[in-house]
Amino acid sequence: MQLKDPSLLKTQCYIDGQWLNADNGAVIAVTNPATGEHIADIPKMGAAEAERAVAAAQTALKGWQAKSAKERSVILRRWFDLMMAHQEDLGIILTSEQGKPLAEAKGEIAYGASYIEWYAEEGKRVYGDIIPGPAADKRVLVTKQPIGVCAAITPWNFPNAMITRKAAPALAAGCSFVVRPASQTPLSALAIAELAHRAGIPAGVFNVITGGSSEIGKVLTEDDRVKKFSFTGSTEVGRKLIAQCAGTVKKVSMELGGNAPFIVFNDADIDAAVEGAMISKYRNAGQTCVCANRLYVQSGVYDAFVDKLTAAVAKFSVGNGLDAGVNFGPLIDQNALAKVQEHIDDAKAKGGEVVAGGQPHALGGLFFQPTIVKNVTQAMKVAKEETFGPLAPVFKFEHEDEVVGYANDTEFGLAAYFYSRDIGRVVRVSENLEYGMVAVNTGILSNEAAPFGGVKQSGLGREGSKYGIEDYVEIKYILLAI
Ligand SMILES: NC(=O)C1=CN([C@@H]2O[C@H](COP(=O)(O)OP(=O)(O)OC[C@H]3O[C@@H](n4cnc5c(N)ncnc54)[C@H](OP(=O)(O)O)[C@@H]3O)[C@@H](O)[C@H]2O)C=CC1
Numbered sequence: 001m002q003l004k005d006p007s008l009l010k011t012q013c014y015i016d017g018q019w020l021n022a023d024n025g026a027v028i029a030v031t032n033p034a035t036g037e038h039i040a041d042i043p044k045m046g047a048a049e050a051e052r053a054v055a056a057a058q059t060a061l062k063g064w065q066a067k068s069a070k071e072r073s074v075i076l077r078r079w080f081d082l083m084m085a086h087q088e089d090l091g092i093i094l095t096s097e098q099g100k101p102l103a104e105a106k107g108e109i110a111y112g113a114s115y116i117e118w119y120a121e122e123g124k125r126v127y128g129d130i131i132p133g134p135a136a137d138k139r140v141l142v143t144k145q146p147i148g149v150c151a152a153i154t155p156w157n158f159p160n161a162m163i164t165r166k167a168a169p170a171l172a173a174g175c176s177f178v179v180r181p182a183s184q185t186p187l188s189a190l191a192i193a194e195l196a197h198r199a200g201i202p203a204g205v206f207n208v209i210t211g212g213s214s215e216i217g218k219v220l221t222e223d224d225r226v227k228k229f230s231f232t233g234s235t236e237v238g239r240k241l242i243a244q245c246a247g248t249v250k251k252v253s254m255e256l257g258g259n260a261p262f263i264v265f266n267d268a269d270i271d272a273a274v275e276g277a278m279i280s281k282y283r284n285a286g287q288t289c290v291c292a293n294r295l296y297v298q299s300g301v302y303d304a305f306v307d308k309l310t311a312a313v314a315k316f317s318v319g320n321g322l323d324a325g326v327n328f329g330p331l332i333d334q335n336a337l338a339k340v341q342e343h344i345d346d347a348k349a350k351g352g353e354v355v356a357g358g359q360p361h362a363l364g365g366l367f368f369q370p371t372i373v374k375n376v377t378q379a380m381k382v383a384k385e386e387t388f389g390p391l392a393p394v395f396k397f398e399h400e401d402e403v404v405g406y407a408n409d410t411e412f413g414l415a416a417y418f419y420s421r422d423i424g425r426v427v428r429v430s431e432n433l434e435y436g437m438v439a440v441n442t443g444i445l446s447n448e449a450a451p452f453g454g455v456k457q458s459g460l461g462r463e464g465s466k467y468g469i470e471d472y473v474e475i476k477y478i479l480l481a482i
């Protein structure tokens with residue numbers, strides 16, 4: 001790995017300001033999904049180390065809370081500046097362990113850093129209230145205080161941004177933080193820790209522990225010193241972790257699975273819709289929770305849309321994300337490939353027609369062809385299950401009410417997209433779609449100014465915007481009798 005600053009490639013965990021190996025010396029190998037090559041070994045820590053990380057966060061809390069919001073803001077701003085100064089190296093580390101093209105990886109670094117930039121400022125705006133009391137001698141004061149030690153478990157698909165989207169509001173609010181990143185992509189998290197150290201974030205305030213997900217997860221969800229738990233990943237695992245948090249009544253945030261509809265009406269700008277579908281469907285090789293999972297196109301523009309999308313997909317350059325010109329990388333593992341193939345085969349067996357891709361890429365390994373299947377129906381797996389890969393199933397529909405019904409017919413409710421230039425339809429459909437986030441005439445909706453999150457079984461809470469810091473404070477009501 002050719003880095004300008006090789007010291008960003010850390011292979012130990014960061015606990016209480018120290019770089020540590022596992023107590024028993026056990027390690028987990030990290031490999032490059034594009035080549036299968038071994039990149040590094042990271043500690044395989046367990047419950048004992050996780051408890052020490054929580055203890056360190058507890059110890060560090062008082063000093064960090066004692067700083068003013070402005071003092072914390074100055075340190076967070078330094079963290080942001082360091083991440084942006086090292087954007088290229090952080091992008092190379094991210095592409096090497098996760099696979100996304102370098103341009104996308106560098107984009108994720110800027111996206112992840114933007115949450116630190118945003119919350120460096122937002123922490124100074126955690127306002128309270130003075131409410132007119134019920135009697136002349138009573139004063140009702142409302143203040144907000146940091147919730148305390150926070151813990152998080154994060155996924156492999158955005159190994160930088162999913163950490164900063166949680167750590168930034170937590171630290172800005174005066175909380176301390178322990179994160180356990182996915183075993184497949186730990187190096188990005190450890191690089192973030194190195195820059196936190198350089199930024200002057202005090203020992204114990206920000207901790208990164210790697211190792212067994214269940215064993216460490218049990219500590220982070222059941223230890224009473226942890227007052228808030230945040231998770232990004234599948235709904236299946238999210239349910240388990242919510243249940244594990246119940247014993248200590250922890251506040252939880254959950255960013256879970258999706259099944260995003262992408263709807264194109266006859267009155268849409270078709271070229272804009274194709275451009276949006278390319279971003280929404282194929283970003284990170286289709287491995288994002290907000291990827292278009294079902295494309296619904298009204299009958300009047302169905303053939304034109306499919307033809308234009310097919311032509312656009314043919315231009316992808318599939319390969320190692322570190323190679324110049326590559327804009328489509330590998331999937332994360334064999335399970336991901338198998339899921340995509342299963343959905344394609346099911347659709348074909350039920351009448352679907354492959355018009356692009358449809359099988360693993362000639363490059364072999366974890367590369368899969370960007371795929372489009374047309375003439376798909378609600379009876380197919382692609383209508384109900386999240387593919388989490390580069391498959392665009394294109395459904396045909398006739399009427400607005402019909403497609404809104406299809407779009408809402410899922411237990412998920414994270415992101416939805418539609419293209420229309422009819423203002424009445426834009427208002428009606430935006431309001432009738434049962435999703436936490438609705439994008440109109442665009443294929444990408446994620447930014448630090450917006451409250452990212454889902455309804456139904458796609459999650460709890462919001463990340464980003466002024467709303468995102470509310471999950472890291474507790475309201476305290478003070479009654480003054482004078
Ligand atoms: N809403 C959102 O923003 C996002 C949602 N997702 C959803 O997650 C799925 C794919 O991502 P994926 O990472 O495979 O999801 P997983 O839920 O399998 O994994 C997410 C994280 O949870 C850890 N984990 C898995 N099982 C447990 C457990 N029993 N206890 C504690 N931790 C555990 C994993 O660790 P390890 O893998 O190291 O064992 C990983 O760090 C899709 O459904 C996708 O939609 C993904 C990203 C973002």
Ligand SMILES: O=C(O)[C@H](O)CS(=O)(=O)O
Nearest residue numbers: 157158287288289290446
């Ligand atoms: O993990 C994810 O899929 C991200 O939440 C998607 S995004 O925020 O990068 O759009």
